[in-house]
Amino acid sequence: MQIGVFSVSDITRDPVTGRTPTEGERIKSAVAIAKKVEEIGMDVYATGEHHNPPFYASSPTTLLGYIAAQTERIILSTATTLITTNDPVKIAEDFAMLQHLADGRVDLVLGRGNTAPVYPWFGKNMQDSVELTVENYNLLRQLWDKDTVNWEGKFRTPLRNFTSTPRPLDGVAPFVWHGSIRTPQVAEIAAYFGDGFFANNIFWPKEHYMQLISLYRERYEHYGHGRADQAVVGLGGQFFMRKNSQDAVNEFRPYFDNAPVYGHGPSMEDFTAQTPLTVGSPQEVIEKTLSFQEYFGDYQRQLFLIDHAGLPLKTVLEQLDLFGEYVLPELRREFAARRPADVPDGPTHAARVAARSAASRTSAAPSLQ
Numbered sequence: 001m002q003i004g005v006f007s008v009s010d011i012t013r014d015p016v017t018g019r020t021p022t023e024g025e026r027i028k029s030a031v032a033i034a035k036k037v038e039e040i041g042m043d044v045y046a047t048g049e050h051h052n053p054p055f056y057a058s059s060p061t062t063l064l065g066y067i068a069a070q071t072e073r074i075i076l077s078t079a080t081t082l083i084t085t086n087d088p089v090k091i092a093e094d095f096a097m098l099q100h101l102a103d104g105r106v107d108l109v110l111g112r113g114n115t116a117p118v119y120p121w122f123g124k125n126m127q128d129s130v131e132l133t134v135e136n137y138n139l140l141r142q143l144w145d146k147d148t149v150n151w152e153g154k155f156r157t158p159l160r161n162f163t164s165t166p167r168p169l170d171g172v173a174p175f176v177w178h179g180s181i182r183t184p185q186v187a188e189i190a191a192y193f194g195d196g197f198f199a200n201n202i203f204w205p206k207e208h209y210m211q212l213i214s215l216y217r218e219r220y221e222h223y224g225h226g227r228a229d230q231a232v233v234g235l236g237g238q239f240f241m242r243k244n245s246q247d248a249v250n251e252f253r254p255y256f257d258n259a260p261v262y263g264h265g266p267s268m269e270d271f272t273a274q275t276p277l278t279v280g281s282p283q284e285v286i287e288k289t290l291s292f293q294e295y296f297g298d299y300q301r302q303l304f305l306i307d308h309a310g311l312p313l314k315t316v317l318e319q320l321d322l323f324g325e326y327v328l329p330e331l332r333r334e335f336a337a338r339r340p341a342d343v344p345d346g347p348t349h350a351a352r353v354a355a356r357s358a359a360s361r362t363s364a365a366p367s368l369q
Contacts, residue, residue, distance in 0.1 A: 001327065002346035003333040004044025005037050006236065006303040008081040008172070009057035012310040015258040023056045027063070029273075033306075036317050040139055040324025043346070046077035046109065046303060049087075053119050054260070061094040079303075080111035083140070084132040085122035087156065092143035092164040099169040100194075104349030107175040109198050109234075110137065112183065127242045128155070130185050137189060144173035165297045168276050172356060173346040175236055177301075180212060184244055187212050191219030195231035198346065199296075202305060203262065205274050207297045209235075213296050221327045230343055234301035235292055237276045238308075241322055247281040252279050259309035275356035282326035289327075298339050300346040302331075 006032060015019040021029070022186060034045040047064065049056050064076040076098070081091060091108075099106045112129045119126040135153045142149050152158040168174070177198040178190035190197040196217040199209045217228035240252040249268070249277040256268045256279070265271075269343070272279055278288045289302065304323075307316045345351070 001299075001332070001339070002301040003331060004042045004046065004073065004074070004077075004301070004303050005033065005306060006044075006046035006077075007033070007048055007057070007078060007307050008305065009050060010260065010308055011054045011056055012260060012314055013258075014112075014310040016310075017312075019237075021071040025184050025313075026317070029307065029316070030057075030063060031067055031070065033316060034074070035070060035318070036320045038071045038337075040320055041328055042074065042320075042324070043070075044075045044077055044097035044301065046079045046301060048079040049082055049113075050115070051121065051276040052115060055092040056123040061098050063203045064106070065098055065101055068098070068105065071105075074103070075107060075108070076106050077177075078108045080113060081108045082113040082118075083110040083136050084112050084129050087125050088136045088140040088166060089159075089162075090129060092140055092167070093221050095174050096144070096164070096166050096168050096332055098264065099174055099349070104169050104353075106349070107177065107347065109177040111179040112186070113248055113252070122200065124155070129181070131155075134189065135184065137193075141173075143170050162206055164208075167305045170347065170353045172352050175349075175352065177232075179189065182208070182212075182258060183215075184212065184215055188219055191225075191231070192223055194220065194223065194225035196234055196300070198234035199236065201236040201276050201292075202238055203275065204293075206276070210295055217297070229297055229340075232344065232347065233296065233299035234303065235276075235296065235299055236303055236305060237289060238293070239278040239285045240287075240306075240311075241280060241285050241319065241327075243281065243322070243326075245284060248279050248281065253311040255311055261308075282322060285323075285327050286330050286334075291330060293338060295336070298343045300344065 011021060011026050037045045037297050047060050049060050060078050068076055095108055112133055117124050132155055135155055139151055140151055142151060147163055149159050149162045178186045179194035180186035180199040181200045187197055199213055201209050213233055217231045220231035221228040240248055242248040261272060272278055278285045306319050
């Protein structure tokens with residue numbers, strides 16, 4: 001199981017102090033959080049992509065490249081790379097470049113994005129979002145998988161004898177997850193290509209995500225990539241904890257009540273009962289996280305949202321220290337004990353290079369008659 005952190009990169013006023021951090025402070029905080037993720041033994045740091053206030057992460061590969069230079073082990077990923085409004089050529093080039101800089105410690109989550117004003121800023125129409133997703137991803141795959149591409153589609157100028165540079169590291173493109181909150185077509189694309197499917201798993205009850213993940217698993221098997229229970233699934237989640245459960249509830253309540261996404265709506269108690277959010281002790285975080293496997297089946301990646309709603313950096317780093325000491329070791333033990341031997345581990349560049357080499361040797365071996 002790959003365990004890590006993802007950020008939506010919001011800039012939000014701290015409701016306790018009344019202070020709003022600057023863009024520069026939040027960007028530097030992202031770097032500090034990623035370094036702490038590596039320090040405590042987590043596996044993944046992922047950043048969002050947004051092009052409108054109140055967010056800062058308009059250039060994920062720039063941020064991840066800077067983090068790559070200051071880390072050695074963690075996988076660097078995205079919470080969503082916008083496949084709809086980004087040019088697939090630029091995605092192919094940027095992430096291949098990042099692959100080389102980070103020695104392969106790179107993958108990405110592709111998604112449509114659901115901020116309507118962004119589409120016309122990049123010359124697109126939100127009504128075309130599903131078509132854009134399908135066309136742009138088909139082109140992206142060709143750019144990574146073929147040395148020379150000849151292509152023509154509906155939404156961009158044709159390509160003639162085009163080579164995307166640099167080529168993917170070791171000839172193996174970054175692993176792709178397709179992220180979705182509610183779109184079944186995204187699960188279908190992930191299944192068709194044998195890619196991973198990442199369910200946001202933050203805002204909705206588990207039944208909503210169970211439907212999307214079940215669809216992905218069924219179609220993954222249908223397309224011949226393996227059994228449904230061997231499909232590659234990632235989940236989001238979120239927590240706030242203190243050693244004493246009531247301390248966590250008291251401290252987090254003003255942040256929850258004023259959060260831009262879910263504040264001024266259901267009570268914190270109702271929201272934690274109905275969604276993956278856990279506010280409580282380390283043991284409560286462990287128990288709720290382990291329950292995901294019961295609902296969604298064996299899965300490969302668990303990322304947590306922890307730096308949102310105006311929480312100060314000091315508090316976020318304290319959360320990670322608590323997680324590293326009390327939660328992470330127990331999750332590792334339990335997930336390892338529960339996972340069947342024939343269910344794959346989370347994808348890494350090294351493992352995928354080795355698998356390709358093994359497949360090449362098998363196909364090249366002479367048959368015995």
